Amino acid sequence: MTDNAPGYPFGDGTGLALEPEYGRLRAEEPVSRVQLPFGGRAWLVTHHADVRKVLTDPRFSSRATTANPDGPRFTPQPLFPAGVMSMDPPEHTRIRSLVSRAFTGGRVEALRPRIAEIAGGLADAMLEKGPPADLVSMFALPLPVTVICELLGVPYADRDRFRELSDALLSTTALPPEEIFAAVMALNEYLAGLIEERRAEPRDDMLSDLVRARDEDDRLSEQELVEFGVGLLVTGHETAATQIGNFIYMLARNPEQLAALRADPALVPQAVEELLRHTPLGAVSGIPRVAVEDVELSGVTIRAGDSVIPSINSANHDESVFEDAHRLDIHRPSNPHIAFGHGVHFCLGAQLARAELQIALETLLIRLPGLKLATDGDADLAWKKGLLIRGFSELPVTW
Amino acid sequence: MSEANWKVEVTGACIASGMCVGTAPAYFELDGDRNRSVPRSARPAPDPLLLSVADSCPLEAIRVHDAGGTLLAPLD
Ligand code: HEM
Numbered sequence: 001m002t003d004n005a006p007g008y009p010f011g012d013g014t015g016l017a018l019e020p021e022y023g024r025l026r027a028e029e030p031v032s033r034v035q036l037p038f039g040g041r042a043w044l045v046t047h048h049a050d051v052r053k054v055l056t057d058p059r060f061s062s063r064a065t066t067a068n069p070d071g072p073r074f075t076p077q078p079l080f081p082a083g084v085m086s087m088d089p090p091e092h093t094r095i096r097s098l099v100s101r102a103f104t105g106g107r108v109e110a111l112r113p114r115i116a117e118i119a120g121g122l123a124d125a126m127l128e129k130g131p132p133a134d135l136v137s138m139f140a141l142p143l144p145v146t147v148i149c150e151l152l153g154v155p156y157a158d159r160d161r162f163r164e165l166s167d168a169l170l171s172t173t174a175l176p177p178e179e180i181f182a183a184v185m186a187l188n189e190y191l192a193g194l195i196e197e198r199r200a201e202p203r204d205d206m207l208s209d210l211v212r213a214r215d216e217d218d219r220l221s222e223q224e225l226v227e228f229g230v231g232l233l234v235t236g237h238e239t240a241a242t243q244i245g246n247f248i249y250m251l252a253r254n255p256e257q258l259a260a261l262r263a264d265p266a267l268v269p270q271a272v273e274e275l276l277r278h279t280p281l282g283a284v285s286g287i288p289r290v291a292v293e294d295v296e297l298s299g300v301t302i303r304a305g306d307s308v309i310p311s312i313n314s315a316n317h318d319e320s321v322f323e324d325a326h327r328l329d330i331h332r333p334s335n336p337h338i339a340f341g342h343g344v345h346f347c348l349g350a351q352l353a354r355a356e357l358q359i360a361l362e363t364l365l366i367r368l369p370g371l372k373l374a375t376d377g378d379a380d381l382a383w384k385k386g387l388l389i390r391g392f393s394e395l396p397v398t399w
Numbered sequence: 400m401s402e403a404n405w406k407v408e409v410t411g412a413c414i415a416s417g418m419c420v421g422t423a424p425a426y427f428e429l430d431g432d433r434n435r436s437v438p439r440s441a442r443p444a445p446d447p448l449l450l451s452v453a454d455s456c457p458l459e460a461i462r463v464h465d466a467g468g469t470l471l472a473p474l475d
């Protein structure tokens with residue numbers, strides 16, 4: 001074990017260029033020791049194959065991570081056990097099989113027209129206001145927020161409240177721990193109230209379906225139901241909203257790719273895959289896992305009890321899998337990226353997020369054909385601060 | 400193999416999410432070359448885990464039938 005483990009994460013969570021340390025580690029030390037801001041050291045795993053192994057091998061546990069609240073982590077407050085993300089099979093399998101049905105490819109296809117309608121309405125509002133406009137508040141954020149709120153059945157009027165609380169939940173240093181905790185409690189309370197309403201008066205929304213899965217089959221506990229709803233609201237907001245802004249920025253900084261996409265909008269689905277691969281959404285990726293047995297990984301022995309960080313961002317930039325990995329290339333023929341994770345925790349919202357991102361790009365390219373950033377350099381851009389996610393809090397655009 | 404064994408297939412809709420492989424490694428493995436999941440056995444003995452996994456696949460790419468050919472999962 002090296003004594004001078006470097007601090008991790010490498011960057012301050014701003015900028016969309018993956019820090020050079022990852023490339024060096026992939027070449028020299030693909031499984032290496034790093035020092036986390038709180039709770040000690042972990043193994044950082046940087047090769048595509050090893051990351052996929054950590055994410056599928058049952059000897060790496062998510063549950064064990066939250067079972068040891070003072071263990072290595074990115075947040076000052078101890079980890080609290082919450083939601084599907086911190087479960088292992090078979091507990092995890094039971095919940096996923098109950099909730100997955102609402103998110104399958106088929107269900108999402110049926111939602112496309114409604115997503116396109118919401119996106120079209122937002123583009124109308126931008127055109128009506130006229131340039132310049134903030135893409136984040138006028139388009140990138142309201143699109144997934146509206147979709148997830150409609151899906152769950154959360155009243156639209158409550159969405160600003162949600163955004164505040166969800167921001168607080170994903171923050172590491174921006175807010176004191178008490179405030180983060182208070183936000184979690186407030187979200188739980190809100191959801192519990194909404195669940196009571198649906199129980200009394202079921203509607204045609206996902207929350208009503210989930211209440212039914214609890215009440216009729218008694219297979220989802222009350223707490224699981226609330227936690228799951230909170231998890232969905234938070235992840236359903238933040239991720240897709242941030243990536244819409246990031247994608248527009250990346251395309252603006254790669255004008256030849258943007259021109260190719262404008263010339264042939266049929267390329268949008270594969271462009272979205274390439275943008276997902278190339279754009280590191282997490283300042284780090286996902287929650288650390290803990291080895292429950294000794295495991296050998298690229299010649300390094302990981303001891304039972306050690307924390308492991310499978311770097312999705314690094315895997316997506318692995319030169320042995322992606323030719324010219326640092327290049328954004330929407331024509332890439334094969335793209336086995338793992339931006340939505342891999343294995344048991346593979347993103348529940350992946351198909352929904354894909355639909356949202358594709359429709360967002362199509363709508364913006366077609367309705368605002370001259371779309372570009374309103375600032376030339378990066379100096380004026382406002383990055384999200386203290387959050388675990390990389391992206392813009394505002395993105396001024398013109399057309 | 401018993402007469403009562405189920406039939407499991409993974410269709411071309413598979414996107415190699417690894418969900419089934421991580422959840423039920425005894426039943427599925429990833430074919431790296433084709434970048435998709437394949438069942439380790441096409442006719443496994445009945446096991447409710449197979450139904451849960453089929454219900455969890457994000458693309459509904461896993462089809463589980465009983466010996467008589469009735470679709471067991473995924474169901475709407
Ligand atoms: C950017 C790096 C990320 C870090 C450091 C991170 C960290 C965390 C932490 C510490 C928790 C609490 C875990 C627990 O106490 O059980 C959590 C929960 C969760 N995370 Fe992340 N996360 C990240 C990105 C993501 C992404 C990209 C997603 C996918 C959309 C995601 C989905 C979730 C979900 C669904 C939960 C459970 C929330 C709940 O049920 O309350 N995370 N994450």
Ligand code: HEM
Binds near residue numbers: 085231237287342349
């Ligand atoms: C661009 C958008 C998104 C990206 C890049 C993304 C990425 C991810 C990743 C990497 C994970 C796995 C984390 C890990 O294993 O540590 C994950 C899990 C998850 N995501 Fe997403 N996500 C996105 C959008 C969404 C949306 C829109 C939703 C909800 C509607 C969602 C819900 C979830 C949930 C519930 C999990 C936990 C699944 C589980 O533990 O079984 N995600 N996501």
Ligand code: SF4
Binds near residue numbers: 420461
């Ligand atoms: S869960 Fe479905 S999409 Fe994922 S690897 Fe298995 S069959 Fe393929």
